[in-house]
Amino acid sequence: MAKIEQIIEGCQKGRRDAQKQLYELFSPQLFAVCLRYTHNRMEAEDHLHEGYLKIFDKIGQFSGRGPVEAWMRRVMVNTILESFRKKAKYSFVDESNIPLEEDLNQEQEQEDDESAINIHEIENLIEQLPERYKLVFKLYILDNYTHDEIARELGISVGTSKSNLARARQWLKTRIEKMQADKAKALW
Known part of the structure; x- marks a missing residue:
């Protein structure tokens, strides 16, 4: 070639x-x-x-x-x-004025290998994200777009992009923690 x-x-x-x-x-x-x-x-x-x-x-x-x-x-x-x-499949709501319940930058250590979440489960969770969060999450995390680029591409504000990303992370974190807890319970 x-x-x-x-x-x-x-x-x-x-x-x-x-x-x-x-x-x-x-x-x-x-x-x-x-x-x-x-x-x-x-x-x-x-x-x-x-x-x-x-x-x-x-x-x-x-x-x-x-x-x-x-x-x-x-x-x-x-x-x-x-x-x-x-x-016009997706509608974006400016939620930048709604405060988050907790700091999303904290990372939690994985408790136990048996309760670990595999990549397929994470991919499935990403697909379950609300549409307005999923698109921003994928652009930022998977395709390395900046918030400025996302805002420009989607016709939303930078604040909305940041808010949607933070909410996507929170949504995922909550569900991952629940899955880990459920797996840990199943081991007992």
């Missing part, structure tokens, strides 16, 4: 063989990004294909200052967010 720089150059020239190579090289990772936001294979495939169309259309804007995969992921996430906005 050609070096990534050659593939990108070929894509910038509109060569189909280079586009195919780029697609084959990164589609598994980008499909995982799409699936993380939709949890529906068909919808994820639609987002993947639409995202690649945008990638090929905008490949000339890639500056080469960072990894192409990060740039492509950003284009893909923006494509998904644009789709969400078009559907």
